[in-house]
Amino acid sequence: MVMEKLGDSLQGALKKLIGAGRIDERTVNEVVKDIQRALLQADVNVKLVMGMSQRIKERAMKEDPPAGMNPREHVIRIVYQELMEIIGKGAEIHLKPQTIMMVGLQGSGKTTSTAKLARYFQRKGLKAGVIAADTFRPGAYHQLKTLCEKLNVAFYGEENNPDAVEITRNGLKALEKYDIKIVDTAGRHALEADLIEEMERINAVAKPNHKFMVLDAGIGQQASQQAHAFNDSVGITGVIITKLDGTAKGGGALSAVSETKAPIAFIGVGETPEDFEKFEADRFISRLLGMGDLKSLMEKAEETLSEEDVNVEALMQGRFTLKDMYKQLEAMNKMGPLKQIMSMLPLGMGGMGGVKLSDETFQATSDKMKNYKIIMDSMTEEEMTDPKLIGGSRIKRISRGSGCSPEEVRELLKYHKTMQTALKGFRGGKFNIQKMMKKRLGM
Numbered sequence: 001m002v003m004e005k006l007g008d009s010l011q012g013a014l015k016k017l018i019g020a021g022r023i024d025e026r027t028v029n030e031v032v033k034d035i036q037r038a039l040l041q042a043d044v045n046v047k048l049v050m051g052m053s054q055r056i057k058e059r060a061m062k063e064d065p066p067a068g069m070n071p072r073e074h075v076i077r078i079v080y081q082e083l084m085e086i087i088g089k090g091a092e093i094h095l096k097p098q099t100i101m102m103v104g105l106q107g108s109g110k111t112t113s114t115a116k117l118a119r120y121f122q123r124k125g126l127k128a129g130v131i132a133a134d135t136f137r138p139g140a141y142h143q144l145k146t147l148c149e150k151l152n153v154a155f156y157g158e159e160n161n162p163d164a165v166e167i168t169r170n171g172l173k174a175l176e177k178y179d180i181k182i183v184d185t186a187g188r189h190a191l192e193a194d195l196i197e198e199m200e201r202i203n204a205v206a207k208p209n210h211k212f213m214v215l216d217a218g219i220g221q222q223a224s225q226q227a228h229a230f231n232d233s234v235g236i237t238g239v240i241i242t243k244l245d246g247t248a249k250g251g252g253a254l255s256a257v258s259e260t261k262a263p264i265a266f267i268g269v270g271e272t273p274e275d276f277e278k279f280e281a282d283r284f285i286s287r288l289l290g291m292g293d294l295k296s297l298m299e300k301a302e303e304t305l306s307e308e309d310v311n312v313e314a315l316m317q318g319r320f321t322l323k324d325m326y327k328q329l330e331a332m333n334k335m336g337p338l339k340q341i342m343s344m345l346p347l348g349m350g351g352m353g354g355v356k357l358s359d360e361t362f363q364a365t366s367d368k369m370k371n372y373k374i375i376m377d378s379m380t381e382e383e384m385t386d387p388k389l390i391g392g393s394r395i396k397r398i399s400r401g402s403g404c405s406p407e408e409v410r411e412l413l414k415y416h417k418t419m420q421t422a423l424k425g426f427r428g429g430k431f432n433i434q435k436m437m438k439k440r441l442g443m
């Protein structure tokens with residue numbers, strides 16, 4: 001659904017690689033030409049497209065495929081990496097209490113995105129409320145109020161008060177107990193002096209953690225000018241690109257924004273509240289290229305474990321946070337089937353101490369590990385660093401956000417504690433999990 005046409009064309013181009021007996025210069029040139037055409041049709045800047053094409057050609061012919069990767073996968077990997085270069089990594093959004101200010105030109109989809117954003121956080125288990133500080137457009141108050149009512153999101157507004165700064169101040173007080181407070185500000189036809197002044201005053205009162213600029217994808221490459229202009233005046237921290245579902249120019253907006261300092265945070269892909277996604281460049285590109293498994297393909301190139309993956313020293317100091325545990329789970333995924341790893345770990349470390357277990361048990365454990373990661377995705381940065389903070393109400397919130405039961409959240413916390421205690425027991429010893437795993441796996 002997102003940018004279907006560009007996706008279809010890119011996928012068509014890559015199909016040529018599958019049909020080709022071997023990857024020679026002619027095949028690479030043909031594929032690159034098709035990719036060029038697809039990106040230009042999606043309005044991506046000519047210079048960007050030409051630079052990218054040149055790099056794909058050079059790299060595909062010069063670089064050797066990493067071990068374990070065939071030439072076809074190698075070319076796809078290069079295309080993926082080069083697309084990542086022109087689209088950018090995307091903004092980091094933390095699931096923690098914060099205030100967000102929305103800015104943008106009139107009609108960009110700001111009010112709709114305000115409600116969608118509140119909904120996004122709410123689904124992650126955080127309590128979200130919005131403040132209607134757009135006192136310029138007469139219909140904005142009711143539009144936001146109705147949207148919020150539908151979504152069950154808290155709303156604060158003062159219908160007859162023209163003072164947006166005062167409304168913001170009162171709204172922040174009224175929504176004090178809410179984790180997420182989103183301030184919808186007024187839009188204008190152009191970035192005029194009075195709009196800038198109002199934004200600056202709201203900014204001073206709200207002290208937002210994020211300032212998101214909302215931008216209509218239909219403006220294509222002009223997105224760059226708008227993003228620069230707003231960035232220069234209020235300093236935006238992220239961009240929300242709306243209406244990507246209804247334009248052929250989406251590639252232009254996406255690539256133009258990434259070249260400004262503000263990364264893309266969310267994308268709007270339709271009118272309903274669900275048509276809103278956190279922008280994850282790697283997933284977005286994988287989808288464009290029609291390849292769900294691109295991530296694992298990328299990981300294939302990084303087969304050896306880095307020291308950072310298994311930082312034994314830090315663990316041995318007893319500094320084993322949930323973040324470390326998350327990394328451990330990811331490192332385990334990288335190392336191959338859980339079955340192999342589980343059988344190598346000593347009992348106290350969540351392993352089986354060499355005891356053989358049935359396939360069902362391993363499957364159940366593997367599913368549990370996946371759940372643990374989902375649960376941790378719904379935790380805040382603070383909770384991941386200091387799990388002691390997670391009490392009853394937070395467990396409920398995490399459970400709602402992750403779609404797992406409170407018992408599962410508690411189980412995860414218990415599992416973490418067991419691991420932590422076991423690791424403390426190894427402190428000072430010569431135990432090296434990384435070496436041991438590598439040896440057993442014959443790496």
Ligand SMILES: Nc1nc2c(ncn2[C@@H]2O[C@H](COP(=O)(O)OP(=O)(O)OP(=O)(O)O)[C@@H](O)[C@H]2O)c(=O)[nH]1
Pocket residue numbers: 104105106107108109110111112113134137140186187188242243244245246267268269270271275
């Ligand atoms: N198809 C589609 N329509 C969208 C999307 N986001 C917003 N819209 C529509 O765009 C129109 C304008 O959106 P608003 O949210 O009212 O615009 P606004 O920026 O708040 O306007 P001002 O308050 O005047 O600044 C509405 O009809 C929305 O339904 C999107 O991602 N896709």
